[in-house]
Amino acid sequence: MVTPRVLPFGDRALLVEVGTLAEVLDLHARLAASPPAGVVDLVPAARTVLVHLDPSALPLAAARAWIAASAQLSSVMDATDAAPVVELPVMYDGADLTEVAALLGLTADTLVARHAATEWTVAFTGFAPGFGYLVGPDWEFDVPRRANPRTRVPAGAVGLAGEFSGAYPRDTPGGWQLIGTTTAPLFDPFSDRPALLTPGTRVRFVRSRASALAAAPAFRATGALSEPEAAADPARAAAHPAGPAPAAARPAAAARPAADPARAAARPAFRVLEPGLLTTIQDQGRRGHASAGVAVSGAADRAALRTANRLVGNVETAAGIEVTMGGFRAVAETDLWFVATGAWGPVRLDDREVDPYEAHAWPAGTELHLDWFAHGIRACLAIRGGIAAPASIGSRATDTLSGLGPPPLRAGDRVHLADDAIVAIPAEHLHPWSPPDDGAIELELAPGPRAGWFAPASQATLFESVWTVSNESDRVGIRLDGPALERIDTRELPSEGMVPGALQVPPSGRPVILGPDGPVTGGYPVIAVVMDAARDALAQARPGTRLRFRHARYA
Known part of the structure; x- marks a missing residue:
């Protein structure tokens, strides 16, 4: 087998490139035969294998060494031949x-x-x-x-x-x-x-x-x-x-009851009066299934949801409600506790305004109103106990692109409680919470696998320009308005694996940043990747928000 090229793909992935589809099959079999701890997923494509990593368990340098060693092994295609x-x-x-x-x-x-x-x-x-x-x-x-x-x-x-x-x-x-x-x-x-x-x-x-x-x-x-x-x-x-x-559905699934038994047994929590622009159930997503064509999905602002769950005593992975732009109204059907984090706007219980980032009692019969947000774009609403919904592929998250998970909430929907509270509601939190920054957000970028396909001037333009989030942005991808990035390699790119935060550059030359519901493969070159830690700030960038990019500082 020809020695593969190992290309950078942000701070949590590497793209391994070979010459033919047959070599992809061989390489994927070699890598799958001996994955060390820290390999999250292996995503083969037409000419590449994308290696998703957990760098806390497998640093990028160690992953490169493992890939090089695997490429030198004897062919393991006979293992593929023995597959069922x-x-x-x-x-x-x-x-x-x-x-x-x-x-x-x-x-x-x-x-x-x-x-x-x-x-x-x-x-x-x-x-x-x-x-x-x-x-x-x-x-x-x-x-x-x-x-x-x-x-x-x-x-x-x-x-x-x-x-x-x-x-x-x-x-x-x-x-x-x-x-x-x-x-x-x-x-x-x-x-x-x-x-x-x-x-x-x-x-x-x-x-x-x-x-x-x-x-x-x-x-x-x-x-x-x-x-x-x-x-x-x-x-x-x-x-x-x-x-x-x-x-x-598999034969066992064909007999699955229409109503989820766990959800049916759960206590009703609240009834939706108005869902606003888009309101979905989200948790921390579906990591490790990209090889089956499944995006990670989950909360766009993961830190905001984790914080909300902590503030009502839930496990951090509990499902909550993600409200886009505001306009959400619901009435409690039992006594609840809630907290709203992330985007910043008026939060009202009946006619009384309450603070975000603070747990509040929500008595039965009381209306909760998350009005239109003044800062940021996505609020996370956590309910003590968490949200009950059928889990698909280990997650309750709504994927707006593939349709996995529960559908977006609509007026009249009843939402039920899970059993994800593990500790008492913490005492008053003294953290100086503040609204998301509506000025120019600075994001660190790591190199992408196809940076060399662009003119050197385009690399400078990417980091020197101020980019604007366009109106054509959602959980799938954020389109940027700004100067066009010129390619010097105009070959058609066979589809290859993608990750959230990847900056794809379509023929228009203006980047699209893939979101949590973005496709797991794509055919536009990736010039750079938003660092994983910066994706939560990006999740609050509303149309008109200005972005500036900086070179990532990591080993």
């Missing part, structure tokens, strides 16, 4: 089957036979949770994507694009050529192993001669992803209309 085979029943009834066969100079029956005879391997996942990009050593066809992508591809659709085959776990827009349908349980957010197709899994398509395939049960979603290439553009991806979530 997943058989996917498929009915070859796709709308594009005849046209694609003719394009390849084959009959439809021949194309079906070749597809079913190929033993596929999941090279990587991307653009939607559980969507695997499958490659086969005997599959020599290169199938062009549709000139006009469909606005809706149904869950279970089996398709071809380029050298890949794949199956859609959920309804989503897409441009792959559709050749069949499967009811295989591709993704179940409530399972310990949510994605059926993970990197390295071997796959066989088994032809079904049934006249029709039964529809699998669907989970509700709050957003839909775009075609894989568009997933690199957060604003475009977020603009797609909502669609149902994965249409394939």
Whole structure:
């Protein structure tokens, strides 16, 4: 194997680049065979493997040494060959089957036979949770994507694009050529192993001669992803209309009751009167599942939620409420305690104004009103006991892009209490809390893997300019207004792993900073990455906020 290039990717990741997809498969197998403590996730893509790290357990220098040593091991592809085979029943009834066969100079029956005879391997996942990009050593066809992508591809659709085959776990827009349908349980957010197709899994398509395939049960979603290439553009991806979530629950999940038993047994906490602009349930997110196409999500201002939970005696990981811009009103259905942190604005119990960052009694029947915020953009509302909601992939967080987790709160929703209080409410806290800074926020940037793709003048521009948060910003990504950054390498970049805080530069030249719900892979070059510790300050940057970047100071 050729010695891979190890590229920097902020302070919590490294990007390992090789020359071919076959080398990616080999490299991923080598790294997965012996991960030391501190490796959070391994995310293969078309030409790279992204290594997510916990630097407190595995410093970047030690991770580089481990990667170099792993690359020198004997090939472990035989371990991949010994991986279990997943058989996917498929009915070859796709709308594009005849046209694609003719394009390849084959009959439809021949194309079906070749597809079913190929033993596929999941090279990587991307653009939607559980969507695997499958490659086969005997599959020599290169199938062009549709000139006009469909606005809706149904869950279970089996398709071809380029050298890949794949199956859609959920309804989503897409441009792959559709050749069949499967009811295989591709993704179940409530399972310990949510994605059926993970990197390295071997796959066989088994032809079904049934006249029709039964529809699998669907989970509700709050957003839909775009075609894989568009997933690199957060604003475009977020603009797609909502669609149902994965249409394939595993057999055990198919019988899952509509109401979550733990939530049903929980005490009602409050009823939403007005949700404001956007109000979601959030905790500390889903770390370590990017290889299955699952973003970390969770509170945008993680420190604000941890602080709020401490102030009402909860565990720091308890779920709370994230309110964007304010306008939230709710009435308590039992006696509660609450605290509001993060964004700063009037907080009222009935007609009495109370202070943020201080625990307050919220008597039953009393209305709580978080008015429009004057400083910052996201407030964290913690309730003593925490918020009860069905956990998907170990988290109660709402992912606005993929649709994982509970949907955003609406007027009339009833929210229930969990059991996450562990200590008494602390005595009055004397910390001098202050509102988020609405002036120019300074953020430290670490190098990105594609910094060399930009002109030296662009590097200077990035750090010398004042950037403005645009109105087209959300939990998926923050668009910046400012000067265009000029690229000197204009090659098309195959999709590669992403992290929250990455500064992607689309063709416009103006950066987009990926947020907690951002895509886990993308095809725009990353010039730099916001340091992890700075992401909480970034979470409070509202449209019009000015940003200045500084070089990170770390080893």
